[in-house]
Amino acid sequence: xxxxxxxxxxxxxxxxxxxxxxxxxxxxxxxxxxxxxxxxxxxxxxxxxxxxxxxxxxxxxxxxxxxxxxxxxxxxxxxxxxxxxxxxxxxxxxxxxxxxxxxxxxxxxxxxxxxxxxxxxxxxxxxxxxxxxxxxxxxxxxxxxxxxxxxxxxxxxxxxxxxxxxxxxxxxxxxxxxxxxxxxxxxxxxxxxxxxxxxxxxxxxxxxxxxxxxxxxxxxxxxxxxxxx
Numbered sequence: 001x002x003x004x005x006x007x008x009x010x011x012x013x014x015x016x017x018x019x020x021x022x023x024x025x026x027x028x029x030x031x032x033x034x035x036x037x038x039x040x041x042x043x044x045x046x047x048x049x050x051x052x053x054x055x056x057x058x059x060x061x062x063x064x065x066x067x068x069x070x071x072x073x074x075x076x077x078x079x080x081x082x083x084x085x086x087x088x089x090x091x092x093x094x095x096x097x098x099x100x101x102x103x104x105x106x107x108x109x110x111x112x113x114x115x116x117x118x119x120x121x122x123x124x125x126x127x128x129x130x131x132x133x134x135x136x137x138x139x140x141x142x143x144x145x146x147x148x149x150x151x152x153x154x155x156x157x158x159x160x161x162x163x164x165x166x167x168x169x170x171x172x173x174x175x176x177x178x179x180x181x182x183x184x185x186x187x188x189x190x191x192x193x194x195x196x197x198x199x200x201x202x203x204x205x206x207x208x209x210x211x212x213x214x215x216x217x218x219x220x221x222x223x224x225x226x227x228x229x
Contacts (some may be wrong), residue, residue: 017176020125023185024139026181029102062185095131125161127188162194200216
């Protein structure tokens with residue numbers, strides 16, 4: 001699937017793209033489902049009904065920091081405050097569940113070729129909801145650091161990362177393409193004023209179909225799309 005959505009159907013001329021910013025899980029690596037499984041495992045003791053709520057909330061907020069989701073789960077499902085010590089323990093347990101699998105998971109189809117094709121032609125960045133330290137470990141372990149000018153994770157918010165990249169690198173917001181796989185990524189692009197391209201996965205396919213966003217199933221044509229944007 002590759003279609004132009006209504007959000008870009010304006011008469012104003014488009015600026016040439018001068019930078020591409022990627023979300024990471026589900027965009028570079030096929031790791032989005034790993035994070036879903038990690039949430040379900042982490043809260044499996046709550047029972048199937050509550051785990052289904054946890055899963056639904058996670059999928060509705062792809063790209064949002066896990067710590068923000070922990071707060072929501074405690075407030076809305078457990079109906080009790082989340083102590084700082086427990087918050088940190090949940091983060092450590094989540095990382096232990098997810099990190100090994102993320103290090104071993106495959107690339108999104110076309111991602112490696114797209115990065116190689118765009119390298120040296122256009123600056124590339126990462127703006128992820130994964131905690132910074134964990135993201136750095138994965139990027140280095142998968143030998144991806146050389147592709148990116150900068151790699152940013154949480155607690156920084158994606159819209160702020162996009163604006164900061166534009167400011168420091170002398171870029172117009174409409175000269176940046178943000179590639180993400182979650183509705184929070186689309187909101188961040190809209191808030192910052194950048195272009196957006198959705199990588200569609202089965203859990204989000206219906207959402208993207210309704211949204212009117214431009215979307216692709218994988219990154220096999222990304223370099224071509226960037227050139228033609």
